[in-house]
Amino acid sequence: MAAGPEGAQARHVRVWDPLVRLFHWSLALSFAVAWFSAKTWSDLHVWAGYAAGSLIGVRLLWGVFGTRYARFSQFVRSPLSVLAYLKAIAQGGEARHIGHNPAGGAMVVALLVAIGATAVSGWALTTDAFWGDLAMQRLHDGIAHLLLLMVCAHLAGVALASFRHGENLVGAMLSGDKRAPSADDVA
Ligand code: HEM
Numbered sequence: 001m002a003a004g005p006e007g008a009q010a011r012h013v014r015v016w017d018p019l020v021r022l023f024h025w026s027l028a029l030s031f032a033v034a035w036f037s038a039k040t041w042s043d044l045h046v047w048a049g050y051a052a053g054s055l056i057g058v059r060l061l062w063g064v065f066g067t068r069y070a071r072f073s074q075f076v077r078s079p080l081s082v083l084a085y086l087k088a089i090a091q092g093g094e095a096r097h098i099g100h101n102p103a104g105g106a107m108v109v110a111l112l113v114a115i116g117a118t119a120v121s122g123w124a125l126t127t128d129a130f131w132g133d134l135a136m137q138r139l140h141d142g143i144a145h146l147l148l149l150m151v152c153a154h155l156a157g158v159a160l161a162s163f164r165h166g167e168n169l170v171g172a173m174l175s176g177d178k179r180a181p182s183a184d185d186v187a
């Protein structure tokens with residue numbers, strides 16, 4: 001490929017817009033703060049939890065009205081496509097996706113739902129109806145722990161895809177750019 005500014009431009013494509021990147025790192029931070037303050041600092045916990053919940057609200061709107069790779073219609077696939085993709089990973093032949101791959105897309109949806117459910121159950125604990133309610137406390141605590149497992153799976157998925165396709169996905173979530181697609185990639 002030609003050197004120079006035009007060639008350099010063609011080697012990378014913009015994938016994650018600024019809102020997606022700001023959303024992602026703010027969500028990771030508010031989740032971490034909510035988690036670590038859960039037993040020790042309830043005011044901070046509640047605010048970090050509301051921040052995470054509000055971020056989900058913004059992301060849901062952006063998933064409908066946002067830029068190409070931010071849209072749910074671009075990356076949410078049927079359960080059968082997700083299974084087929086997981087099978088392809090096991091066989092070592094999965095395609096590189098410029099946006100979220102089908103398994104990553106399913107995890108994004110699961111994370112958004114679980115964070116939303118954690119924030120809503122946390123809010124419920126502050127209402128008269130569920131104040132001190134043991135079942136609601138267990139539900140809130142349970143989803144939060146499930147979420148922690150899902151975040152671990154998310155990080156493992158990011159590491160695996162980065163390794164398999166020889167690219168730094170964390171860097172892409174910071175800069176917004178990825179290597180331009182080749183003929184075999186799904187763009
Ligand atoms: C240091 C920790 C983290 C790193 C390095 C990381 C990295 C990434 C990367 C690289 C992507 C893009 C994946 C792709 O290319 O398909 C991504 C997406 C995402 N991550 Fe994380 N992540 C971290 C923590 C978290 C946490 C704690 C959460 C939620 C509690 C989270 C939720 C998400 C969501 C919802 C997306 C989809 C972004 C979107 O389309 O808006 N991440 N993450």
Ligand code: HEM
Pocket residue numbers: 030031034035038039045046048049050052053115118119120121122123124125126137140141144145147
């Ligand atoms: C991402 C968001 C959130 C996460 C990860 C999270 C996580 C947790 C965890 C793990 C606990 C259990 C602490 C323990 O074992 O004692 C907890 C407790 C609690 N959380 Fe959250 N939380 C979130 C959001 C919220 C929100 C939005 C609120 C309120 C508006 C809230 C209110 C509470 C309350 C009142 C408790 C104490 C319940 C009890 O007495 O056991 N949380 N949270």
